[in-house]
Amino acid sequence: MSKKFLGYLLFFIALVMGFYYFLFRDNDMWKKKLSIISYVKPFHFTNQQGLPFTDRDLLGKVTVVEYFFTTCKGICPKMNTNMKAIYKEFEQEPNFMILSHTCNPETDSVPVLKRYADSLGGNPQKWVFVTGRKDSLYQMARTSYLLDDPKNSFEKIEDQFIHTQFFALVDKDGKVRGQIYDGLKKEELELLKRDVRTLLAEKSSSANFVNGIFNNNP
DSSP: HHHHHHHHHHHHHHHHHHHHHHHHHTSSGOOOOOOOEEOOOOEEEETTOOEEEGGGGTTOOEEEEEEOOTOSSHHHHHHHHHHHHHHHTTTOOTTEEEEEEEEEEEOHHHHHHHHHHHHTTTTTTTEEEOOOOOOHHIIIIIISSOOGGGGGGGGGGGGGOOOOOEEEEEOSSSSESSSSTTTHHHHHHHHHHHOOOHHHSOOOOOSSOOOTTTTSOO
């Protein structure tokens, strides 16, 4: 192989590598991704303002998800004190949201949720509290967010009660990412904050949610 040919070959390789670098340098495919552990399935609940809140309202948002109940005297106040710190951290981020589900809809009506939400001082557009049918709320916890064992769904719904200290993290495309985070452990809360920043920096992969949740049809 002549030196001249070798020089042309190396120049061509460098040219191709440069082309792909400039083409994809702003693309998330070059970055280390948080793992996908689940997908958000369709839902329809009611928020603390008495308005419908569905899976489509998560579109384009990085969302931290929890389950709690307003009369809880144990872990819930601690969880939501920690959640408020997360809220304050990302309050100015337009694409950030917290979604808090009641696990006791028989007690946590819309007015009750509103009083509770108001006591925490969050923007109702950014920290959303929802209620709905108990079976639907619990199904989402188990099959979408992985915050409870799906085997528990075989019990009678009136005998079930979810009481979990864990948080889930959803990206802009409706994928549950990273891991399940312990809402009472400082080191996992710090990891959650870092992962939120990572997902905020990612571009949405499509105009609508993926995996059959949403598509590009109107």
